[in-house]
Amino acid sequence: MFHSYGFRKFKNKLFFVLCLLCVVIAVVPLLSILYEVIARGAPQINLEFLTANGLQGGIGPAIQGTLILIGLTSIMGIPLGVLSGIYLAEYGNNKYASWMRTINDILTEFPSIVVGITAYSIIVVGLIGTFSPIAGAIALSFMLVPIVARTTEESIKLVPNSVREASMALGAHRWRTIFSVVLPSAKNGMITGTLLAVARVAGETAPILLTIMGNSYFFQGMNQPMDALPLRIFLNSRQPSAELQAEAWGAALILILMVLVLNIGVRLASRGRLRR
Amino acid sequence: MTKKLTGDNIFKVLAAVMAASAAVILIINAYILITGSTLILQQEGINFLIGKNWNPVIGRESFGVLPFVMGTLVTSSIALLIGVPLSLGIAIFLVEMAPKAVKVPISYLVELLAAVPSVIFGLWGLFILRFWVQNYVETPLNTYLGWFPLFSGTPLGLDFFTAGIILAIMIIPTVASVSREVLTAVPDSIREGAYSIGATKWEVIRHWVLSYGRSGIFGAVILGLGRAVGETMAVTMVIGNAPNAMPTSLFSPGQTLPSLIANGFLEAPTPLEKSAYIGAGLVLLLISLIINIVAHVMVTRVLKVKGGAVE
Numbered sequence: 001m002f003h004s005y006g007f008r009k010f011k012n013k014l015f016f017v018l019c020l021l022c023v024v025i026a027v028v029p030l031l032s033i034l035y036e037v038i039a040r041g042a043p044q045i046n047l048e049f050l051t052a053n054g055l056q057g058g059i060g061p062a063i064q065g066t067l068i069l070i071g072l073t074s075i076m077g078i079p080l081g082v083l084s085g086i087y088l089a090e091y092g093n094n095k096y097a098s099w100m101r102t103i104n105d106i107l108t109e110f111p112s113i114v115v116g117i118t119a120y121s122i123i124v125v126g127l128i129g130t131f132s133p134i135a136g137a138i139a140l141s142f143m144l145v146p147i148v149a150r151t152t153e154e155s156i157k158l159v160p161n162s163v164r165e166a167s168m169a170l171g172a173h174r175w176r177t178i179f180s181v182v183l184p185s186a187k188n189g190m191i192t193g194t195l196l197a198v199a200r201v202a203g204e205t206a207p208i209l210l211t212i213m214g215n216s217y218f219f220q221g222m223n224q225p226m227d228a229l230p231l232r233i234f235l236n237s238r239q240p241s242a243e244l245q246a247e248a249w250g251a252a253l254i255l256i257l258m259v260l261v262l263n264i265g266v267r268l269a270s271r272g273r274l275r276r
Numbered sequence: 277m278t279k280k281l282t283g284d285n286i287f288k289v290l291a292a293v294m295a296a297s298a299a300v301i302l303i304i305n306a307y308i309l310i311t312g313s314t315l316i317l318q319q320e321g322i323n324f325l326i327g328k329n330w331n332p333v334i335g336r337e338s339f340g341v342l343p344f345v346m347g348t349l350v351t352s353s354i355a356l357l358i359g360v361p362l363s364l365g366i367a368i369f370l371v372e373m374a375p376k377a378v379k380v381p382i383s384y385l386v387e388l389l390a391a392v393p394s395v396i397f398g399l400w401g402l403f404i405l406r407f408w409v410q411n412y413v414e415t416p417l418n419t420y421l422g423w424f425p426l427f428s429g430t431p432l433g434l435d436f437f438t439a440g441i442i443l444a445i446m447i448i449p450t451v452a453s454v455s456r457e458v459l460t461a462v463p464d465s466i467r468e469g470a471y472s473i474g475a476t477k478w479e480v481i482r483h484w485v486l487s488y489g490r491s492g493i494f495g496a497v498i499l500g501l502g503r504a505v506g507e508t509m510a511v512t513m514v515i516g517n518a519p520n521a522m523p524t525s526l527f528s529p530g531q532t533l534p535s536l537i538a539n540g541f542l543e544a545p546t547p548l549e550k551s552a553y554i555g556a557g558l559v560l561l562l563i564s565l566i567i568n569i570v571a572h573v574m575v576t577r578v579l580k581v582k583g584g585a586v587e
Binding site: 008009011012015016018019020021022023025026027029030032033036037079080081083084086087088090091092096097099100102103104105106107109110111112113114115116117118120121122142145146149173174175176178196199200202203204205206209210213230233234237238245248249252255256259260263264267 | 282283284287288290291292294295296297298299301302304305308309312361362363364365366368369373382384385386387388389391392393394395396397398399400402403404405445448452476477478479481499502503505506507508509512513534537538541542553554557560561564565568569571572
């Protein structure tokens with residue numbers, strides 16, 4: 001009976017339904033998160049909340065801090081990641097490159113708190129001696145470099161070889177070919193990947209928890225503690241006061257808007273370009 | 277032999293040096309953690325790894341990370357038990373079943389799940405998921421199966437179980453997308469051969485596709501494990517943060533290695549205690565390195581990603 005055609009067809013249907021159920025179960029948390037963040041965060045949002053400092057019940061310093069971190073991290077991490085990706089894609093047919101590629105892959109799943117300890121030990125205890133935006137940015141760029149290197153390599157590999165050959169046939173050097181022909185062709189993918197990487201790193205909390213510590217005031221200098229959105233959410237969520245918890249939801253809405261707008265925008269933009 | 281100093285060579289060398297940045301980052305991290313934890317390792321020796329007691333009280337100090345290693349294992353296991361079947365279902369649905377019109381939006385949604393910052397998962401876990409779990413899962417289990425040690429205790433919703441569920445949700449995008457790549461890499465000729473002898477879709481997937489991609493899917497699972505082991509914020513926010521708790525029940529609060537560090541590192545007053553936290557970081561680093569190397573080997577073997585550079 002269990003091998004009858006009817007039963008096998010039934011198993012087939014059942015399996016389809018189960019897989020569909022998996023998709024539904026995975027989407028429920030996402031929708032619930034989006035709903036709760038909007039429903040609980042939106043009532044908080046007004047001009048004062050966005051611009052006032054922490055003592056006046058605002059998240060101005062956190063927004064400013066996150067933007068500063070994004071800027072510093074990008075300056076440190078993107079050039080390293082992009083050059084590293086270019087090497088892996090264009091010169092990467094040797095033992096050295098394949099080792100570096102492996103290490104890079106392993107590093108993309110590095111525990112974020114460990115990076116925080118390292119930046120703390122180097123900067124907060126060592127070089128600068130205080131909590132510092134620089135320590136936070138170093139921790140975050142440790143996470144950014146491998147992701148950028150990987151997306152850069154993948155985008156460059158998509159450029160067909162014939163394009164390189166055409167350029168070299170015209171007498172261009174290798175580096176000239178890379179800069180004038182390969183990179184412009186791979187540009188869209190690289191920009192998309194890099195922006196997504198920055199968005200992901202901007203939402204990280206663990207590395208900056210140990211390095212910038214949090215601050216109620218606006219930016220006070222490179223050797224002072226600073227605030228950031230993810231950190232503010234974490235610290236406020238632990239407070240017993242309902243008011244501060246509500247602020248955490250407001251900050252979460254701003255953070256998720258930044259991350260999701262960047263994500264969806266970048267994806268829509270790159271899809272539109274592919275279609276054309 | 278002297279190479280001419282042309283733009284070509286300069287650029288190649290520059291890029292080659294930059295390509296080492298990942299390795300340099302790894303070495304810096306390992307160096308800092310090893311030097312930072314020498315103090316505690318000298319003090320505690322092997323007891324640091326197998327000791328069950330974490331007591332920072334000065335004069336009676338004792339630092340053993342075993343409870344937190346166990347906590348990490350428990351939460352990650354729950355995450356895999358729940359997250360892996362879900363992710364596989366999603367991957368199979370996307371590769372083998374979904375019509376094209378549904379495929380794109382669903383993979384978007386799953387990717388969006390990956391884009392949500394972990395602190396927001398934590399916030400949601402702390403204020404929403406916690407009560408779902410407490411009211412609809414833990415309390416019934418505790419009422420009817422409370423005699424079973426795993427389900428004993430007072431379910432408050434801030435414990436190993438909730439942390440495991442949050443982790444399960446968080447590893448779905450990783451495991452699903454890697455398994456999806458693995459399934460896509462299974463050659464169509466395998467499927468066609470199976471269909472031609474009269475197998476139903478489910479039989480084709482179960483007996484042919486999944487067994488062909490076995491090692492890659494195993495790699496995807498290990499990759500998910502790596503993510504679950506290293507995840508800090510979401511876990512810290514929902515695990516209850518009981519100091520020094522060997523896991524006895526799923527419904528008891530505890531700590532994992534990352535949450536231990538996130539909670540205590542900055543407040544540690546003495547160099548010895550600080551060193552103990554750095555030591556915990558070193559243990560975490562080693563566990564995560566091993567997991568990621570295994571995953572990398574398994575996944576690349578299937579996807580056959582050779583040094584795919586153009587030369």
